[in-house]
Amino acid sequence: MKRFTWFNAVSLTLGFAFLYIPMLILIIFSFNSSKLVTVWAGFSTKWYVSLFSNDAFIDAAWVTLKVGFISSCAATVLGTMIAYIMVRGGRFFGRSLFSSMIYAPLVMPEVITGLSLLLLFISIGLDRGVFTIILAHTTFSMCYVSVVVSSRLASFDVSIEEAALDLGCTPFDAFKSVTLPIIAPAVISGWLLAFTLSLDDLVIASFASGPSSTTLPIKIYSSVRLGVSPEINALSTIMIAIVTFGVLTTSIISKRAIKRQRLEEEQAFKNG
Amino acid sequence: MSETDKTTCFEPWNEVGKKPLIEFRGVSKKFGALTAIDNVSFNIYEREFFALLGPSGCGKTTLMRMLGGFETPSQGQIFIDGKDISTIPANQRSVNMMFQSYALFPHLTVADNIAFGLKRSDMPKSEIAGRVDEMIKLVQLGNLGGRKPHQISGGQRQRVALARSLAKAPKLLLLDEPLGALDKKLRQETQFELVDIQEKLGTTFVIVTHDQEEAMTVSSRIGIMDQGKLIQIDTPDRIYEAPNSVRVADFIGDVNLIEGNATTTADDKVIISWAEGQPTLTAQTTTNITDGAKVTFAIRPEKIAMTTDKPTDASNAIEGHIHDIAYLGNVSIYKVRLSSGHMIKAQAANTRRLSRRNYTWEDKVWLSWTDTAGIVLTK
Numbered sequence: 001m002k003r004f005t006w007f008n009a010v011s012l013t014l015g016f017a018f019l020y021i022p023m024l025i026l027i028i029f030s031f032n033s034s035k036l037v038t039v040w041a042g043f044s045t046k047w048y049v050s051l052f053s054n055d056a057f058i059d060a061a062w063v064t065l066k067v068g069f070i071s072s073c074a075a076t077v078l079g080t081m082i083a084y085i086m087v088r089g090g091r092f093f094g095r096s097l098f099s100s101m102i103y104a105p106l107v108m109p110e111v112i113t114g115l116s117l118l119l120l121f122i123s124i125g126l127d128r129g130v131f132t133i134i135l136a137h138t139t140f141s142m143c144y145v146s147v148v149v150s151s152r153l154a155s156f157d158v159s160i161e162e163a164a165l166d167l168g169c170t171p172f173d174a175f176k177s178v179t180l181p182i183i184a185p186a187v188i189s190g191w192l193l194a195f196t197l198s199l200d201d202l203v204i205a206s207f208a209s210g211p212s213s214t215t216l217p218i219k220i221y222s223s224v225r226l227g228v229s230p231e232i233n234a235l236s237t238i239m240i241a242i243v244t245f246g247v248l249t250t251s252i253i254s255k256r257a258i259k260r261q262r263l264e265e266e267q268a269f270k271n272g
Numbered sequence: 273m274s275e276t277d278k279t280t281c282f283e284p285w286n287e288v289g290k291k292p293l294i295e296f297r298g299v300s301k302k303f304g305a306l307t308a309i310d311n312v313s314f315n316i317y318e319r320e321f322f323a324l325l326g327p328s329g330c331g332k333t334t335l336m337r338m339l340g341g342f343e344t345p346s347q348g349q350i351f352i353d354g355k356d357i358s359t360i361p362a363n364q365r366s367v368n369m370m371f372q373s374y375a376l377f378p379h380l381t382v383a384d385n386i387a388f389g390l391k392r393s394d395m396p397k398s399e400i401a402g403r404v405d406e407m408i409k410l411v412q413l414g415n416l417g418g419r420k421p422h423q424i425s426g427g428q429r430q431r432v433a434l435a436r437s438l439a440k441a442p443k444l445l446l447l448d449e450p451l452g453a454l455d456k457k458l459r460q461e462t463q464f465e466l467v468d469i470q471e472k473l474g475t476t477f478v479i480v481t482h483d484q485e486e487a488m489t490v491s492s493r494i495g496i497m498d499q500g501k502l503i504q505i506d507t508p509d510r511i512y513e514a515p516n517s518v519r520v521a522d523f524i525g526d527v528n529l530i531e532g533n534a535t536t537t538a539d540d541k542v543i544i545s546w547a548e549g550q551p552t553l554t555a556q557t558t559t560n561i562t563d564g565a566k567v568t569f570a571i572r573p574e575k576i577a578m579t580t581d582k583p584t585d586a587s588n589a590i591e592g593h594i595h596d597i598a599y600l601g602n603v604s605i606y607k608v609r610l611s612s613g614h615m616i617k618a619q620a621a622n623t624r625r626l627s628r629r630n631y632t633w634e635d636k637v638w639l640s641w642t643d644t645a646g647i648v649l650t651k
Binding site for chain 2: 157159160162163164165166167168169170173178181182263
């Protein structure tokens with residue numbers, strides 16, 4: 001926006017209010033000292049204290065973090081591999097079909113993804129638990145990673161890789177010592193995106209989880225059905241903080257990488 | 273080959289029994305239905321500076337990428353030092369390439385870029401730093417070793433790319449449009465430096481370029497490519513003075529092409545009748561031309577003399593009017609219209625100031641040249 005006008009100010013305020021007022025209310029009420037969710041009775045952090053002494057929540061949080069970490073690592077490896085093949089593999093039979101198939105899970109309703117995974121696990125006799133949630137989260141988040149990484153790879157001068165081969169690298173060495181350092185920002189933001197998605201997910205996790213493995217979103221959802229407790233507010237506030245951190249870091253990393261790349265290009269143009 | 277031979281006359285391609293460093297034997301490359309390289313056979317010798325010249329899309333880059341190991345021939349074989357390399361991957365060839373975009377590793381410093389190949393060779397670790405310094409000195413990069421590629425200028429980046437590709441002392445260095453990104457003045461300076469470096473190291477260079485001046489300046493021989501075929505391989509002067517076809521003559525420099533019918537004479541001369549009411553042209557030729565054959569007479573503008581009066585001793589003289597003058601500073605190009613409608617370009621050095629020029633628009637002039645000035649082409 002170049003100029004301040006009342007129209008711009010109002011639409012900006014309304015837009016952000018629409019997005020953030022619900023969350024703001026939730027954060028405020030997580031510091032409410034009353035047990036009644038809708039009545040303000042003064043500032044307190046007791047719900048945070050009671051949350052951390054609630055073993056069920058702590059267990060669920062631990063499962064969620066474990067699932068998020070392992071699945072986002074696996075998704076990053078697989079997603080990067082897919083992106084590399086799709087961008088660098090040249091033209092091969094069925095390439096455009098494959099590349100659209102990678103994007104399909106992004107628009108697929110989560111219920112369908114969850115249900116199909118559930119059927120798969122049952123049919124191969126895999127007991128549902130932490131492992132199956134990891135598998136399920138890897139499955140859907142690797143698509144996001146591959147989208148992020150392939151857009152970086154596509155804007156990358158192939159002759160840099162050829163130069164590495166020319167100078168005596170094996171293809172794997174060229175990937176490790178040249179390609180990976182250059183695409184690292186995209187790989188890291190892909191990982192953060194996968195991690196955030198895994199933390200958020202309720203639908204797919206509820207299909208893939210078993211009785212012994214409850215993730216935080218599932219736990220929250222099931223306890224809310226028995227009535228909203230201020231503890232949930234506190235927990236949600238913590239989750240908002242984590243997700244905000246993840247999203248901000250991702251965007252800062254990728255924005256910085258883009259800025260640096262543009263700077264390099266500009267300089268190349270000026271000097272060249 | 274003795275040392276004196278090298279300095280006086282470097283022509284390994286004329287030596288009988290000389291083994292070539294690189295040999296293309298019936299090489300073709302197809303991309304789907306497109307034939308990028310069409311049955312190419314030729315040799316490149318050690319210490320040569322060989323230029324592949326042609327318009328974009330002629331296949332010159334594909335030919336070079338096959339030498340580098342980034343493309344494999346669909347047909348035929350490529351030999352380096354007598355060994356078939358068609359199936360050897362890029363990282364196992366003693367060939368290095370300097371890329372058009374320079375392809376410097378952006379996350380490594382200048383010194384690390386140059387050391388990159390050395391670290392992957394069998395050179396002992398202790399010698400790498402010394403070799404890197406040597407290369408930095410060779411390309412005159414001074415104290416830029418610690419900078420990252422985006423912190424140096426385009427000309428400096430070009431030097432880093434050159435140093436990096438030469439660091440492993442390859443048998444053969446491939447240069448893909450190495451100076452394309454530099455401005456004209458820097459490019460001309462760098463061309464001479466490139467020749468100096470090549471002579472100093474004695475490495476065989478193969479350069480791909482679309483800039484004929486660049487090819488003429490740097491190379492010992494030029495291969496002219498068109499539509500996947502090598503249409504002439506020769507020294508720069510032969511390519512310019514004795515093109516083997518109309519396409520080569522037309523691609524290199526400026527040329528007048530006159531089509532006509534040839535009549536042979538006893539003394540290696542050809543009489544060309546080419547237009548109603550115009551005197552016939554006489555030209556010497558060494559190629560066999562059958563009587564009455566259709567030929568193209570090619571003559572460079574600078575080989576044509578322009579006078580106000582009809583020269584008495586010239587073997588070829590035609591009359592016309594100046595249609596247009598292009599003033600280029602050091603020379604002027606005169607477009608002369610003949611009564612038959614033909615347009616002939618003649619070039620004259622501007623030895624006098626512009627205000628004292630002899631000729632101007634619509635002046636009647638005579639164009640003349642000797643019978644060895646042009647060349648008779650049959651294809």
